[in-house]
Amino acid sequence: MARAATTSDIFNAIAEPRRREIVDLLARGYCRDVSELVRKLKLPQPAVSKHLRVLRTVGLVTVHKAGQRRLYELNVDELKPVHDWIQHFEQLWTDHLAGIKETAETTARDLAARNRSAPGHQHDSKE
Amino acid sequence: MARAATTSDIFNAIAEPRRREIVDLLARGYCRDVSELVRKLKLPQPAVSKHLRVLRTVGLVTVHKAGQRRLYELNVDELKPVHDWIQHFEQLWTDHLAGIKETAETTARDLAARNRSAPGHQHDSKE
DNA sequence: ATATTATATTCCTATTAGGGAATATGTCAA
DNA sequence: TTGACATATTCCCTAATAGGAATATAATAT
Numbered sequence: 625m626a627r628a629a630t631t632s633d634i635f636n637a638i639a640e641p642r643r644r645e646i647v648d649l650l651a652r653g654y655c656r657d658v659s660e661l662v663r664k665l666k667l668p669q670p671a672v673s674k675h676l677r678v679l680r681t682v683g684l685v686t687v688h689k690a691g692q693r694r695l696y697e698l699n700v701d702e703l704k705p706v707h708d709w710i711q712h713f714e715q716l717w718t719d720h721l722a723g724i725k726e727t728a729e730t731t732a733r734d735l736a737a738r739n740r741s742a743p744g745h746q747h748d749s750k751e
Numbered sequence: 752m753a754r755a756a757t758t759s760d761i762f763n764a765i766a767e768p769r770r771r772e773i774v775d776l777l778a779r780g781y782c783r784d785v786s787e788l789v790r791k792l793k794l795p796q797p798a799v800s801k802h803l804r805v806l807r808t809v810g811l812v813t814v815h816k817a818g819q820r821r822l823y824e825l826n827v828d829e830l831k832p833v834h835d836w837i838q839h840f841e842q843l844w845t846d847h848l849a850g851i852k853e854t855a856e857t858t859a860r861d862l863a864a865r866n867r868s869a870p871g872h873q874h875d876s877k878e
Numbered sequence: 879a880t881a882t883t884a885t886a887t888t889c890c891t892a893t894t895a896g897g898g899a900a901t902a903t904g905t906c907a908a
Numbered sequence: 909t910t911g912a913c914a915t916a917t918t919c920c921c922t923a924a925t926a927g928g929a930a931t932a933t934a935a936t937a938t
Contacts, residue, residue, distance in 0.1 A: 628766070628767065628768065629924075629925095630924090630925075630926095633766070633768075635762075635765060635766045635768075635771070636766045638762060639760070639762045639763045639766040640925095640926080641760075641762075642926095644762070644836065651839070651840060651843065657884085657885090658884070658885060658886095659883095659884065659885085667927095668927080668928075668929090669884085669885070669886090670885090670886075670887080670927090670928080670929085670930095671926080671927065671928085672885090673885060673886050673887080674886085674887085674926075674927090675926090676885095676886090677886080677887090689934095689935095691884090691935065691936075692883065692884050692885075692934065692935040692936060693884065693885080693935095694884080694885065694886090698843075700840050700843040703837060703840055706833070706837050707837050707840070707841075709771065710830060710833050710834045710837055712778075713778060713827050713830055713834070714834075716778065716825075716827040717827045717828055717830075717831065717834075756894080756895095757894090757895070757896095767895090767896085769896095784914085784915095785914070785915060785916095786913095786914065786915085794897095795897080795898075795899090796914085796915070796916090797897090797898080797899085797900095797915090797916075797917080797918095798896080798897065798898085799915090800915060800916050800917080801896075801897090801916085801917085802896090803915095803916090804916080804917090816904095816905095818905070818906075818914090819904065819905040819906060819913070819914050819915080820905095820914065820915080821914080821915065821916090879938100880937100880938085881936100881937080881938080882935100882936080882937075882938095883934100883935080883936075883937090884933100884934080884935080884936100885932100885933080885934080885935100886931100886932075886933070886934095887930105887931080887932065887933085888929105888930085888931075888932085889928100889929090889930085889931095890927105890928085890929090890930105891926105891927090891928090892925100892926100892927095893924105893925080893926095894923100894924085894925075894926105895922100895923085895924080895925085896921100896922095896923095897920105897921085897922095898919100898920090898921090899918100899919090899920090900917105900918085900919085900920105901916100901917080901918075901919095902915100902916075902917065902918085903914100903915080903916070903917085904913100904914080904915075904916090905912100905913080905914075905915100906911100906912085906913080906914100907910100907911085907912080907913100908909100908910085908911085908912100
């Protein structure tokens with residue numbers, strides 16, 4: 625079934641490095657039109673347009689016409705889900721890290737114990 | 752040329768929803784062995800093992816053996832690049848949003864000016 | 879009108895993803 | 909040993925990716 629469509633999932637949309645570069649450039653306020661992106665990214669124009677299409681489809685960018693150019697604008701809000709997801713690991717790589725490791729080892733010991741007594745299935749989820 | 756390999760790029764590794772679920776479960780300290788993941792995710796065991804392999808390859812998880820089980824541990828540090836990338840949009844979706852929009856319009860005006868003088872084209876105002 | 883510039887789309891293709899099924903490997907128990 | 913369990917790997921399949929080349933569409937200039 626292949627991967628989730630890049631055109632329907634933000635996580636997939638930003639999985640492509642070029643598209644992240646585009647997002648970066650747009651975030652800085654540079655490169656509002658396609659030609660400039662082409663120049664900076666040193667990619668063929670069709671490639672850039674195609675990436676922009678993906679970004680448009682997931683709603684990460686919006687366009688408005690300015691003469692024969694298309695000015696692209698970043699819609700940062702669409703990155704929220706990624707932010708939120710990554711956010712809840714925040715604590716894990718700060719001081720909590722040590723604590724987590726400890727928990728892990730404890731759990732490991734628990735499991736071992738459980739296995740010794742109840743071989744096979746008997747791992748209920750604690751909560 | 753297809754996409755970047757899920758096995759070499761963190762962004763691709765976490766693009767797959769199931770893998771994110773696995774990461775979530777591991778982060779909480781639940782589901783340290785494969786069977787438990789299988790049960791919670793309601794996925795066939797080979798599928799889970801395959802996802803775990805991807806996560807292992809990018810370094811997001813590590814395994815250690817505990818009897819016939821494999822205990823998986825999350826290596827949160829590998830999420831740092833994602834965190835860092837998303838981080839620098841932080842300001843954009845708070846109060847800075849308005850400011851950014853303004854900047855955008857200014858840039859548009861700049862572009863118009865540059866076009867008038869240089870590459871022989873213009874596209875004034877916007878919209 | 880035609881030419882030129884800016885951008886988007888289509889077609890083609892090699893590569894890959896991830897599910898399913900079957901099988902292999904590894905570990906423990908009787 | 910055999911057998912049950914836990915996990916990993918392999919093979920096959922279909923869908924979808926992203927690049928390249930060519931072309932289409934749109935706006936502007938002359």
